[in-house]
Amino acid sequence: MTLKREIYKALEDVVGPENISEAPLILGSYAQRTRPRFEAVTLPQNTGEVQAIVRLCNRFKVQFKASSSGWGAYGDAGGPGVVKLDLRRMNRILEINEKNMYAVVEPYVIYAQLQAELMKRGLNCNITGAGSNCSALPLAAHQGIGHLSVSGSYGERNQLALEWVTPDGEIVRLGSLGSLGQWWCGDGPGPSLRGIIRGNVMPLGGLGVYTKAAQKVYHWPGPSTFAIEGVSPHYNPSQIPPGFMIRYVSFPSSDKLSQAAHKVGASEIGFILMGFNPAMMASNMATNNNEDRAYFKQFTDLVQGPGFLIIMAGNSPSDTEYKKKVLQQIMDEYSGKSLEPVEDPKNAGGFMWRFIRVTSSIREVARASGIFAGQVGGTDVFYLMHQYILRSSPLKERLINEGRLLADGTDPFVQLVEHGHAGHGELLIRFNKQDPEAMKAPAEVGMFANKTAIEGHFGVPGHVWGDAAHDQYGPHTSNYHLWLRKIKKTYDPNAASEATNYITVND
Template sequence: MSNKYIALPKGISEKTFDSAIGDFRSVLGDAAVLTSAQQLAPYIKTMMPVPDSDHTPSAALMATTVEEIQKIVGICNRYKVPIWTISTGKNLGYGSAAPVERGQVVLDLKRMNRILEVDKDLAYALVEPGVTYKQLYDHIAEHKLGLWLSMPAPSAIAGPVGNTLDRGVGYTPYGEHFLFACGMEVVLANGEVLRTGMGSMPNSNTWQVFKWGYGPYLDGIFTQSNYGIVTKFGFWLMPAPPAFKPFVIQYENEEDIVEIVEIIRPLRISGVIPNAVVIAHALYEAPVKARRSDYVTGPGSIPDAAVRKLAKDHHLGIWNLYAALYGTPEQNEVNWKIVTQAFGKSGKAKILTEREAGDDPAFKYRASLMRGDMTLQEFSLYNWRGGGGSMWFAPVSQARGSETLKQMALTKEILAKYGLDYSGEFIVGMRDMHHIVDVLYDKTDPGQVKAAYQCFDELLTIFSAQGYGTYRVNTAFMDKVAETYGPVQRQVHKTLKKALDPNGILAPGKSGIR
């Protein structure tokens, strides 16, 4: 055990690591190479039910230029030191800023935060990895560019590069973020710089407007992977529409989810509703308005009767469908008639627009997300139970009502077995559904920590056995999820890794790839 460092990279002696740290300091300067426990504290804390020591870094490097990163990977190859790259480090619920394996060196790119270009006419941006959504939002507003961002729920503190590379999603019509990515600059493990798509062509002026370039499309292999370090990232922005009409449709019973999805699917496929539709359970919305202790104390999951009382007290449906219309007032009026007729047939739906919702905090939060505005309201989820424990469970299914009911019932059953609550929502894409469940627990309670780990493990096991693939997961369970996709895919990933990173220096273990 090293006395000088709080951890060491796997298989690296203190003497060898001393040499590597010395070389890192020669490139970055002493102040940009962090090794003390106090300096590394922001990179250690996780929300997962495993000891934080399992994910303790050995050091952190604060790079600011591509040239520095090239030199860093050269040093890493020389000493076989692994690095874990982060941008803003706000991947909360999926692992935070801590590396996937103990002893990895964090390469922190938050100081690479230049907005390189925002083109008003062609509606695109080119940014460095440390740029936050808030920074870009303010830039667009300051210059009156008339463009909208699409961002995930932790909007202001997260960034478009890290979110898109982890294949995160947002809530405007541009919400499938990787779909709207266009052109990357990547430092490879050998120090070479690759510009994908049209960017590989000298003097290209179409890097951010045409995705494909010539030959095999490469951008995808740098998402959810460890094949390179993205240092510049282009993506498309949405022109501000003339009119925006957010709405919520509430249903009183859990079984109504079947009707909701069957109505939504054709509206999404046809483009009548252009943005990803969120169908949030009452317990997912509740933390905006209440705390768990207001309705239940003691062990066990919250009873259905308490959920119904909470929903009634705070004017929530058991299911709350959030969507919006975008376009001219005339276009929105036509589509609004289609929406209201579709949901009005059964008589079960309660339809509310901004006028009826008024100052309701849940509605205002959702409307802000669908407008691409800044909000941190999502973090109210962490106040529901308290204790700082959170893991996002994210299986995908077809956009069918029967699939939704089946997933919800199965999830509730497994959570209840471990005394945990169902805080879930379905996000309906064009033909798919992301089922997003926040497994909330008290990380200060050893019993809940053990229960949360076993619960999450069982969720992954049972859902994958039934054909529901997880699209994103925290660092503690990356190997398990990778295994569910079968040996052929894992071997292809391994082959690419060996070819692009023969010394295995870039985030070994990311997405189960070594």
């Protein structure tokens, strides 16, 4: 289906002929595998142009979908007759407010940029675990959980004031922006729309376009720039910043891991805490597949069971000493063992830089020796998430024993959010994409994990998006899916915001 000339011309009048295309080559570059292609791609440069495009889509009864840096798997057309808003021309950091500790960005600012600017000012931000190549808009990230979430929280909580072009083309300014023209608060005065614009995950393109957003930022005790040497992935800070320390600590059992993580949270010593397994640690530093396999074997042989990666950042010499002592005490109490190659000064600086700048996610997830998928997972109370993953794990183990999944060293993947105020868990699976039998395994694991989540009352996991998943979980969760559809219908009466990955309304 090609857009009617009248529609194309109207869109062209908004963005100019050089900022719209329907060339197959261009549309192909936005397509995901066998999914439908967009009818046209537009490059709006400001909120006014976004609003004009959204209004035209409503008028001509075509759909639209926005994307920021386009890293995620959810920005696809979803169906025929959809116009893309690629927001790459909206790429400015609008404000960094040092005193009140927030930053305001447009959608195409990436986290690597924002974090570098913040560090110059003694500040830092949470970054989606997908990598610092992603949009610095908390509302572009799926959950916005990442390496820094133990000290820097996550998308839902960091979101402050917001400028939103609603699906029918209104501009809504949420929080203090709407009442005072300031960015520091995402909610009042007055009723908050936080629960409308996102829940556990964001609406994945299905509820209009976010054009500017403020987020909370955090204290950074490190240097204003990372002076680095070397070649990727072995960029190394020329020295490990004073007061910083990195360890990978493995435990004899997942129970001990969980208790130790709790203690790390209670004592607030973690700057980064991630439940990486040996396969992910290996791929973080490997430069080729053979190295990857060799490190994987070395790390798997050295760990005693599941573990976590921890980076600590001292604010003063006595704070550094305190944190070191607390970690040692936790390791002694729960029989934790340090993985020596990680603390080895030859490797420690590189690991630290890659985790703090969040540069190696793609290698941790996708590599020739097996794709990783966070097949299921959620964010809730840490203990609950830990139990959920453990209850879902036996199937994974069986599939590994049957040779349909690849071993990855350990389970589960757990992390703390806000020093244990919340927690995140994932059942990571690793499989060979060339093997047709292996390709059936993710669906099998997913079905089992859904059953476990529903029967065990483990909440609504992060992989729940789209009609089928909401319809499966809603009836067990206060019928939230009915409310979500009411929200969708109220804010998007013409169903203009393409919502395959959110929720759709059938009258």
